[in-house]
Amino acid sequence: MEDGDSDRPKVVPFRRVKEHQVLAEVGGPVDEVNVTLALYSEALDPEEITRTLGVAPTSAHRRGERTPKPWSEPARTGAWFLKERGRDAEPAEAVIDRVLRQLPEDPAVWRELGCKHDIQLRFGIHMTGWNKGLGISSEQVMRIAQLGAHMEFDIYAYGEDE
Secondary structure, eight states, X not given: OOTTOOSSOOOOOOOOOOTTOOOOOBOSBOSEEEEEEEEEXXXXXXXXXXXXXXXXXXXXXXXXXXXXXXXXXXXXXXXXXXXXXXOTTOOHHHHHHHHHTTSOOOHHHHHHHHHXXXXXXEEEEEEESBSOBOOOOHHHHHHHHHHTOEEEEXXXXXXXXX
């Protein structure tokens, strides 16, 4: 044997790899969906919208009003919101249905509102991980189109550890 070699065989450490270690989760439904019917215009009167739709808003304000937050600026436009929050990772279609069931179906109501206000159906999409999604049925898409609403998607992606 040469200098420095010992009589012992070389020991190579063996480290056990966890058998079910998750490296990444890919796909599946988003974690939470919030859906808001929003109407905006400079001359929006929240009480008029409430009477027309027959449902109270989650929140509303006129142009120039401040929100309850102390740092808020006067609103540049009037707004009326009807918001439904997703519960326990329920499908987006269920949250959308809760909003749509509260609204009148008469197309004349929506034509009149659309002439005066910008109508939006807003989606707050919250998720961890990546490559997650949601579905909206063709019936719901047709109903949203009948409202004259365009859809806005705000996507909030959080890290795995948050």
